[in-house]
Amino acid sequence: MPTLASFPLLPLLRFLPTLALGIAGGALAFAVNLPLPWLLGAMIATTVASLSGVRLRSPGRGRKGVLVVIGVMLGSAFTPQLSGDLGLWSLSLAVMLVATAAMMAFSVWFSQRVAGHTRETSLYAGVPGGVSTVTVMAMASDADLRVVGMTHAVRILVLLVAIPPVLQAIGHVDLAGATPDLSQWLWLPGLADAAWLTAAGLGGLALGRLLRLPNALLFGPALVSAALHLSGVTHAAVPPTLLALAQVLIGVSVGVRFAGTSLARVGHALVMAVAQALVLLAIAVLAAWAGHLLTGVSPAAALLAYMPGGAPELSLVALTLGIDPAFVTTHHLLRISVLVLILPGLLKRLGKR
Numbered sequence: 062m063p064t065l066a067s068f069p070l071l072p073l074l075r076f077l078p079t080l081a082l083g084i085a086g087g088a089l090a091f092a093v094n095l096p097l098p099w100l101l102g103a104m105i106a107t108t109v110a111s112l113s114g115v116r117l118r119s120p121g122r123g124r125k126g127v128l129v130v131i132g133v134m135l136g137s138a139f140t141p142q143l144s145g146d147l148g149l150w151s152l153s154l155a156v157m158l159v160a161t162a163a164m165m166a167f168s169v170w171f172s173q174r175v176a177g178h179t180r181e182t183s184l185y186a187g188v189p190g191g192v193s194t195v196t197v198m199a200m201a202s203d204a205d206l207r208v209v210g211m212t213h214a215v216r217i218l219v220l221l222v223a224i225p226p227v228l229q230a231i232g233h234v235d236l237a238g239a240t241p242d243l244s245q246w247l248w249l250p251g252l253a254d255a256a257w258l259t260a261a262g263l264g265g266l267a268l269g270r271l272l273r274l275p276n277a278l279l280f281g282p283a284l285v286s287a288a289l290h291l292s293g294v295t296h297a298a299v300p301p302t303l304l305a306l307a308q309v310l311i312g313v314s315v316g317v318r319f320a321g322t323s324l325a326r327v328g329h330a331l332v333m334a335v336a337q338a339l340v341l342l343a344i345a346v347l348a349a350w351a352g353h354l355l356t357g358v359s360p361a362a363a364l365l366a367y368m369p370g371g372a373p374e375l376s377l378v379a380l381t382l383g384i385d386p387a388f389v390t391t392h393h394l395l396r397i398s399v400l401v402l403i404l405p406g407l408l409k410r411l412g413k414r
Contacts, residue, residue: 076118082106083313087305096225097381099308100374104221107316117317120310127310128278128373129262134299134307135279135376136261136286138386141293150391153356157367157392158399160348164189164341164369171340176333178208186212189341189369190393191275191400198404208330214318215334216341217371221315223342224365224378231346231360246301254297261286275397279373283390308381311374341369358388366392 086106090098111117120127168187172178178186185199192213199209250258262282268274269281289295322331349363356363362385365375372393379389 079117083309087309099305100312103309103312104315107313111319117320119317120314124314125278127307129282132279132282133261133286135390136283137290139287139291153352156352160367171337182208185209191397212334216338219338228361249300257295257297275401280394362388365389
């Protein structure tokens with residue numbers, strides 16, 4: 062006999078109040094012309110509610126679907142005109158890897174020496190990216206999972222909030238020009254384009270799992286979509302309404318990570334996580350400027366590509382603002398791939414030391 066708890070739509074019904082709060086926060090941010098309104102508005106609204114003690118539901122499987130959609134959208138940025146630029150990205154990718162190593166070295170040192178966390182907690186909290194992989198690995202250790210999760214969540218929160226002012230400070234970005242008008246909001250792809258986008262999502266999902274790609278739900282569809290768009294098979298694009306909904310769901314998924322967090326009980330950990338995130342942001346800014354000088358890529362694109370972690374969030378920001386999403390996505394794919402490959406051995410070696 063099926064029970065109410067086993068009803069398939071029950072998790073969705075429980076999530077609707079959280080989704081409504083996220084949409085309301087996004088709409089308010091859109092009304093007051095806040096940059097990245099749907100992402101930041103939803104994130105800020107749900108973060109404030111979570112820290113205030115309101116019990117919010119996570120998107121759960123809904124986030125997985127959003128990652129597939131974002132992957133397809135990111136792949137559409139790989140046009141045939143990019144083929145001549147791909148070879149020029151190698152130096153920038155090298156700069157990103159050096160910056161990633163510097164970020165991790167600082168994060169581990171700061172977490173252990175300044176914040177006072179244990180060695181294992183510091184190692185897992187200090188990894189600049191791959192939060193899902195890191196969290197799973199931390200579960201099999203003696204690391205403090207609350208500190209690890211909070212450090213990564215705060216890092217993503219600080220980076221997303223800091224993106225608009227930092228981008229405006231370094232120039233080359235018109236945040237106000239990124240808002241579509243009514244006709245663009247109402248645009249929908251044709252049946253053929255919708256079929257290609259759906260095929261890219263489903264095919265990419267299967268490919269990502271088959272190849273065991275890091276963050277397969279995101280990068281599998283991105284690779285298939287990129288192949289279709291690079292080859293000129295399709296020029297299909299995702300409608301702005303779906304892009305806005307994806308931003309809301311990603312913003313909500315960041316905000317609900319603070320559910321059950323008491324400012325009074327974890328104030329020290331929060332302050333340390335914010336301080337660490339600000340230093341990592343400074344390292345990313347310096348690395349982005351160096352990448353700009355060495356390769357000529359725009360500082361804005363380099364900054365989004367070099368920021369630590371949050372591949373879905375940062376790639377979505379690049380896509381929303383039109384800041385070379387193909388460049389940004391490629392860098393985050395390489396970062397996560399390298400981290401997944403070397404992280405187990407690195408953590409084991411550092412742990413012994």
